[in-house]
Amino acid sequence: MSEISGKIIAIYGNMVTAEVDSKVKQNAVAYCCKSRDGIKLKSEIIRLRGNEADMQVFESTRGLMVGDTVEITEDLVSVEVGPGILMQIYDGLQNPLPQLAEECGFFLKSGVYSPPLSESKKWHFTPLVKPGDKVQAAHHLGWVPEGIFQHKILVPPYLSGEWKVQEIAKEGNYTIRERMAILVNEKGDQKEITMSFKWPVKIPMKGYAQRLLPSEPLVTQQRVMDTMFPICKGGTYCIPGPFGAGKTVLQQITSRYAEIDVVVVAACGERAGEVVETLREFPHLQDPKTGKPLMERTIIICNTSSMPVAAREASVYTAITLAEYYRLMGLHVLLLADSTSRWAQALREMSGRLEEIPGEEAFPAYLESVIANFYERAALVKLYNGQTSSVTIGGTVSPAGGNFEEPVTQATLKVVGAFHGLSRARADARRFPSIDPLDSWSKYTGAVLPDKVPSARQILVRGNEVSQMMTVVGEEGTSIQDFVLYLKAEFFDRVYLQQNAYNEVDQACSLSRQEYVFSALLGILQKEFSFESKDQARKFFFQLQSLVLNWNEAAWQSDSFKEIEGKIKELLK
Amino acid sequence: MRTVYNKIDQITGNVVSLKAKDVAYEDLAVIEGERGVSLAQVIRINRDQVYLQVFAGTKGISNRDQVRFLGHSMEISFSENLMGRIFNGSGVPRDDRSPLSENMIEIGAPSVNPVKRIMPSRMIRTGIPMIDIFNSLVESQKLPIFSIPGEPYNTLLARIALQAEADIIVFGGMGLKYDDYLFFRNTFEKGGVMHRSIMFAHTAADPVVECLLVPDMVLAVAENFAVQHSKKVLVLLTDMTAFSDALKEISIIMEQIPSNRGYPGDLYSQLARRYEKAVDFEGRGSVTTLAVTTMPGDDVTHPVPDNTGYITEGQFYLRRGWIEPFGSLSRLKQLVNGKTRDDHRSIMTACIQLYAKCKEAREKQAMGFVMSSWDKKLLGYGKRFEQEMMDLKVNISLEKALDRCWQIMAEFFEPQEIGITEKLINQYWPKKNV
CATH class of the missing domain: 2.40.50.100 (RNA polymerase II/Efflux pump adaptor protein, barrel-sandwich hybrid domain)
Known part of the structure; x- marks a missing residue:
């Protein structure tokens, strides 16, 4: 391969400009060679103007000099796909982190790259x-x-x-x-x-017969998601929320319990500590479907907040490309990106260095189209052999100040099929998962009694209205009918929408159990009660609530499940 | 012999630019003029035009001052000799002792490989019940103290320095009032921790941008003590808002487009790169970071506390002179508080729930409602709890603090009223003297 070289003429943050005379491709990989110590830094060409090429360097540019050589390759920024990707932990540029740790010890070292797939394994x-x-x-x-x-x-x-x-x-x-x-x-x-090939990450990997409309629900075993705001295989959803609202916990739970073949976890610009939990726990957790460790169905792309920013931008694309590759094998893949805001911030940093005219909050004007293109890579498809397979994308968004009006949240909402908005108020009240049942929405049809869901939602909406009214007129000024409505909404919220992630049984709720419990609760919500006083009503619902909470923690169809169900029926008589 | 340049083309804010050759990005330079010597760092190179950020500020620098490039980026001496020393924001001794030049190490080195991290598992006891019981500090944790400017955050930080179980304390002050600097120094000396402390202090009187290097120097030293000497290092930083403001200043001078309230778009990455240095090194030592972040206008959605909240593992809110039990959170406490004493978690929940109810009762009282006997119990409990647990002067061990919680509860409540399982009640409920 003929290599083209250029000379560095400007350095600013992780952006380097080089002078080149020959043919150069946009998004091609280049290496900046530090004359001081001979280390080569991987970078990507992101703009060509005349004979000047602007590159984003995937490492710290400390020590680079004007006049240093740049080696420009023919390849676009790519991943290598083939057997051996599952169970791996890659950085944003598909360097296997365990190998790097073996080579370099505790710290990452700039200019050290490692082949993504084992070349000796048979x-x-x-x-x-x-x-x-x-x-x-x-x-x-x-x-x-x-x-x-x-x-x-x-x-x-x-x-x-x-x-x-x-x-x-x-x-x-x-x-x-x-x-x-x-x-x-x-x-x-x-x-x-051969068994492997390279694919440029920014180009969608197609190769299927046709795209289909997502219709089959993706079961996450989280009641509020599956029943109220369902997602579909091949669909997209986003989870915006302020810090401390439990975005990452929700992603972790989903990565564990989602009924799907392969999970790609893209930890993009978030805390390293959270990835460590996944790294250390997944090898020991069992996939209930196969009985094998969860790690066997997982790929982790890990470009945490302290790792180079430019590689953070690439990491999201690396993740989606690997997901698309497994889709071509007839598998259903779920990509969890945490957090897309950090990725957008990486775009903003680069855009600023390129001195582009900024849009809102200094994000680049093309932010929306970049986000849309990314989410559009999710799809349910029919392969040439007739199999259907899919890539589903779930992205978290970390809006500044928890304000959903900011550009990344808004751009994301335009293109996703479901919106699971987390609220600080719910998180503070320890109502987990803190998905707001009033603001969130989903365009997909769920698997749990979809016809009945609107009526449950109606009760939540009206219960909320009553509760707001009560803050003004007090409990005394509320009619007993309204008060019961409020109690019903609170009850449904507590026992169905909230789920205890730390309880072995309650943390995952199967679809059949959801159907059973939901229809039972619906009966309660629609039942007419006559209470003599508000205290009596409150007492009744407290009793009911504690029974149903115990019910949630009893194993599905176990003796104690049936016993508690009997008690609930007794109370309702 | 390195070239000396005699012509500065441009001086704006704290940035100067000149034409120079063979200069590498982030290299250091020394500017010598009538005003003395100041350190500068390359922050942009465009062909032969080099932009330098002058740490001591550009006041009095002339366009004919001498600029000499050192040919390396910022380094700091690392050895046992650092113990007990005090430096300023450029790494120059502040304690009238000789500068150190042995074993120079790079600052702002690459991040730790995530796969080499381990799950944090050891608690750091501080003797402050609001931390130890309710939001335990964990080795390798990074926690900010969110506070409005008037709160005694520096007092709290100094107390943690004196009481926390740590081998080495590395202190980084940014934009410190001179009084506060003296306060820290005196407290460390009197408290007998100076011999195992290293201080980097940038005071408000010093040029603003000089504080930019403080966190990097502090963390480089801390990291090396943890890795090379297997020490348990506690890093204390105050105040990260001053650091962010210095970042803001430089980015505006460099004509970067601001993203939010004038702060640069990379504020999150800048903060994260520093906070993420808190690591437990398997088989070696650890770095734990506590950093004060003052919240302008008590506004947690201000860009600095907001971005910090997304990075750190919880936060302490300092309000009205104590660590607020609501809102404060140690995300890692679950990893350690199950292994201390079997009543730790139950006490943690029960005390806070009762205190929350006490607050409700106070609201009722303020609105003029009649206090029931239950309300009165709550009010009495709340007062004692504030005086004997929440007050920052309380310095007792975790076990004693747990015992004290039992005593306070026993004074006001019946055992079945506090929502703790019978087993623990039987074991710990104080027997009343008959």
């Missing part, structure tokens, strides 16, 4: 095609076992047109660098296929 390959078969991009040539999945070996999606299999490897053990197949097309071009 994978057991089973072919799915035979010589003479016609294939095209994203067709499955064979598979290797990767943890609990059949990892399909794909015809790289960048190949266009129809190809004929000329040669295919026999069943056996191979490394990712060995030739698995030779494909030829009509023109006589030959392509050698």
Whole structure:
């Protein structure tokens, strides 16, 4: 590969400008070579003007000098995909962090990069095609076992047109660098296929037959999400909330209990401590569906707040590209990005250095389209072999001051299918998950009695109205009917919308249990009660509440579950 | 011999620019003039034009002053000799003792690899019940103290320095009033912790931008003591709002587009890079950070406390002279308070719930409602609780503090009124003298 080189002429923060004379691609990878110590810093070309190329450097630019050489490659910023991605922990540029730790110890070191996939590990390959078969991009040539999945070996999606299999490897053990197949097309071009290929992160990896409308609910086992504000496989949702409202806990719970094949966790510019919890706990937690450690279905992309900002921008794309790759194997993938605000801030930092005319709160004017393009990469698709598979994106947003009017939240709300707004008031009142039941919405149809949900919501809305009225006129000035409505809303909130993440049973609520409990509670909400006094009403609902809370903590269909159900029925008589 | 430049092209705010060659980004330079010597750092290079941020400010610098580049970025000497020393914001001794030049280390070094982090598991006892019982401080935690300017936050910080279980205390003062600087120095000396403390103090009288280096120097020293000497290091920073304001000043001079109330768009990253230095190094020592963040106008949505809240693992609110039990939060307390004494968690919940009810009763009282006997119990409890637990002067061990909680509760309530399981009541409820 011919390498083009240039000379640095300006340095400002992590933006470096170089003078180049030959052909340079936008978004190509370049290396800034520090003449002082010979360290090469990875960077990306983000703007070309005349013979000046502006680059964002993925590392600290300390020690770079004007006149230092820049080596510019042909490749765009890419990830390498192939077997061995699952269970990995990557930084934003797909460097495996455990390997870096082995090489460098406690601290990350600038200029040290490591190959994302093991080149020596042998994978057991089973072919799915035979010589003479016609294939095209994203067709499955064979598979290797990767943890609990059949990892399909794909015809790289960048190949266009129809190809004929000329040669295919026999069943056996191979490394990712060995030739698995030779494909030829009509023109006589030959392509050698290995188990891995590179893909530029900013270009969506397509290679499916068609996009479908998301319709199958994605079960998270969180009642307020599944029943009230459902999400669908292939859909998108966002979780904005002020600090301390429990965004990250909600993401962690979702990554554990979501009924999905693969989870990609993108820790983007958030606390390292939170990733550590996932890193240390997932290998020991069991996936209830497969009985294997949760780690086996998880990929972690970890570019925490103190890691270089430019790599933070890349990390979100790295994550979505890996998710899209597993989608092409017929798997359902959930991408959890925490937090997209930090990613937007990285865009803002770079935009400022490029001296672009700013939009609102100094975010770049193209913020909305960048966010929209990202969320649009989520989709439910039909593959060429007829299988359906999906990528679902759930992104948290950390609005400044907890104010949802800010640009990132607003741009996100325009493009997502569901909005789970967290409120500080609920978090302060320890009502977790603190998803606001009045402000949040979802455009998807849920799996839990979707026809009945509006009536439950109606009670919440009216209960809230009564509660606001009560702050003005006091309890004395409220009619007993209104007061009972208020109690019903509070009761439903406490026993159904809130869920105890620290209780072994209550932390995950299966779909069938949700249906059962929800319809039982709906009966209570719609029942007419006649109480003599407000105190009596309050006492009754307290009693009911404590019973249902115990019910929530009893294992589904266990003896104690049935026993408590009996007590509830008794009380309601 | 390095080139000396004699011509400064431009002086704006605390930034000067000149034409120079072979200068690397973030290198240090020395500017010598009639006013003396001041340190500067390269913050932008555009072809041969170099922009320098002058730490001592540009007052009195002339366009013919001498500029000499040192050929390296900011470094600080690291050795045992640092103990008991006091430096200013440029790393120059403030204590009339000789400067240190052995074993220079880089400041602002790369971050810790997340996979090398471990789950925090050890509590740091401070002798302050509001911290120990209700929001335990955990080794490797980063916690801000949110406070309005008039609160005794520096007193609190000094008390934590004296009482906390730590091998080494590294103190970083930014925009300190001179009185406060003397207060810290005297308290450390009298309290007998000076021999294991290192102070970096930038006072309000010093040039504003000089405080920009303070957190980096403090954390570089702390990190090296933790990794190389396996020490348990406690980092105390006051006040991070002054630091952020200095960042704001520089970014405005550099004509960066401000994002929110004049603060630069990278405020979050700048703060995070420093706070994230709090780490428990497996098999070595640890760095724990407590940082005061004054909230202008008691407004938690101000960009500095707001961004800080997203970074840190909880926060202490200092209000009306004590650590506010509501709103204050140590996100890591669950990791340690199960291992102290079996009644710790129950006491934590019960006391706060009763205190919350006491506040409700006070509101009722203020509105002129009749106080029931239950309300009176709550009022009495609340008063005792404030005097004997919340007051910042209280200095007792965790166990004694838990016992005291039991006593206060027993004085006003019946055992079944406090919402603690029978098992614990039987074990700990103080027996009344008959």
